[in-house]
Amino acid sequence: MLREFRCIQDCSDCCIYRQYYPSVDYGKIGVLLLPEEKKEIENLAQAHKINLTIFPRLGIGVNKGSNGPSHVIAYQLMGTNINGDYCPFLDIKGSNRSPHGGFSCMIYNRRPLSCRAYPAIKENKMEVELDNNCRFSCRHSNQVGKSLLDNELSALTRISNNFERFAEQVIWRYATHIGDQPFMKLLLPRGWYLQDK
Ligand code: SF4
Numbered sequence: 001m002l003r004e005f006r007c008i009q010d011c012s013d014c015c016i017y018r019q020y021y022p023s024v025d026y027g028k029i030g031v032l033l034l035p036e037e038k039k040e041i042e043n044l045a046q047a048h049k050i051n052l053t054i055f056p057r058l059g060i061g062v063n064k065g066s067n068g069p070s071h072v073i074a075y076q077l078m079g080t081n082i083n084g085d086y087c088p089f090l091d092i093k094g095s096n097r098s099p100h101g102g103f104s105c106m107i108y109n110r111r112p113l114s115c116r117a118y119p120a121i122k123e124n125k126m127e128v129e130l131d132n133n134c135r136f137s138c139r140h141s142n143q144v145g146k147s148l149l150d151n152e153l154s155a156l157t158r159i160s161n162n163f164e165r166f167a168e169q170v171i172w173r174y175a176t177h178i179g180d181q182p183f184m185k186l187l188l189p190r191g192w193y194l195q196d197k
């Protein structure tokens, strides 16, 4: 029987643990922010008296001899831990819990689109791909009904529409140089790198 996506009891993993992407060389990524979301997230942080670190994530455009893109098309909200984990909006000290028992998000009703879409990461006409790092996906990914993921997929569509217009462009990716201790010496320096198509 197909089921609806629901968070696993007491899990907050996707708000805590950040992944190395596209490889460990680039360091851990933060929460994806579209350019139009950045200002609102900064305002919310100010209202909650939270310090944020926001790095660029993806850029486009190249001039001969340039060291980076001419235009940033995505940013990322970095974790508060030295190893890149823990979203700054995750309320780990408060007593409030989300309905499924996990730590609560201080900006839940205004959270970024990437948080609304998760764990859906790709879709085609027939199926939806869920992130294997999500605890729900590990257990149930083959039993999830696409029609039961309406909210996640509408957020994912809005993100994809934003990037589709840049499909033919040269893409730059920002290396964060943030990660767990054993990897730190191996990571690329922080900064922009041209992506191979
Ligand atoms: S989306 Fe997945 S990883 Fe995130 S809290 Fe829910 S079950 Fe856990």
Ligand code: SF4
Pocket (backbone or CB within 6 Å): 014, 015, 031, 087, 088, 089, 090, 091, 104, 105, 106, 107, 108, 111, 112, 115
């Ligand atoms: S903004 Fe909220 S939902 Fe998104 S990662 Fe942070 S705590 Fe989690």
